[in-house]
Amino acid sequence: MLSNFKVVLVETSHPGNIGAVARAMKNMQMHELRLVTPKFFPHADATARASGADDVLKSACVYPDLPAAIADCRIVLGASARDRTISWPALTARQCAEKWGGNPHNSPNIGLVFGRENSGLKNHELDLCHYLLRIPCNKAYSSLNLAAAVQVVCYELFVASGQEQTTNVGDQGEVPIATTEQMEAFYLHLQQTMADIGFLHPERSKSIMRRLRRIFNRTQLDTKELDILRGILRFSQNHNTK
Missing domain, CATH: 1.10.8.590 (Helicase, Ruva Protein; domain 3)
Known part of the structure; x- marks a missing residue:
């Protein structure tokens, strides 16, 4: 389990998005969800969208502000699709996974911060981050759904940690090739x-x-x-x- 990575959602307005994020996390064996002043939580919509990831929702902690939510994190990455006026160190989701996902048990606590659905993270919140976290996509339409963004990042971490599972369909590989x-x-x-x-x-x-x-x-x-x-x-x- 990638227990050193903490997914932090800031002022999420739609409770269904919280549930969808919980589901995305559990798919990739990540379980620590932190919520900064969500508009509605707990909520039935969050439970419904979690689709069985109730344990992730139940263990989610609510914080009064972002500094409190990342207080124990040594590295903080803030997800942002927008370009910033001031140059900022940036990593793609894959680069983040390559840097810290390969040996998660020896990595520091890392906060993955995702902002509001409509406006993302504010500048003073990005000031608390060591890196901008980028997900390369269509430049003409770079706005990802919150849960989709979390899913992409968690997937990259999951693969980099070596937990990707290979499966055989039916008798694939069991019957010898004809001579x-x-x-x-x-x-x-x-x-x-x-x-x-x-x-x-x-x-x-x-x-x-x-x-x-x-x-x-x-x-x-x-x-x-x-x-x-x-x-x-x-x-x-x-x-x-x-």
Whole structure:
């Protein structure tokens, strides 16, 4: 669990957004949510949008101001899509993850601060941050939904921490790839079947078979798939002889 990262929401106006943020956090194994003077919390809309991330909502702490919410943080990043007049150190979500997400257990407490839905963070709040946190996106439309922004950042941290899980669908990887000998037997069977049903003409047989070889070689058939195709060919031959 990425317990050293604290997601801080400042003056969130819509309680549903708080619930959606809780859900986004739990998806990525992050659980510490801090709320700075939310307009409505707790609220039924927050619970509904959390979709099962009730534990994140229940453990969320409410603070009177941003300094109190980040008091124990050694590094603070403030999310901002707007350019600032004064130059400010900036990191993208991925750069943040690369810098601190790779070894979260040895990283300091890090606050990830997200501002109001309609206006973001104010300048005096950004003054408390060490970095601007950026999410690269369409320059013509750079305003992200609050929960979407949190999801992107949490995802990058999750991947960088090495907790990304790989899954196999069905029997992927369990059935061996067909051997060259098995494939050659299939091609002979295929050529004979096409000749039997009158599809293959002698003057075109070489070019057609060459193209068919290219198709099946690209797919890298496994033995189970090859058995199915051979079964279809046998059925076609038997049906044609009746």
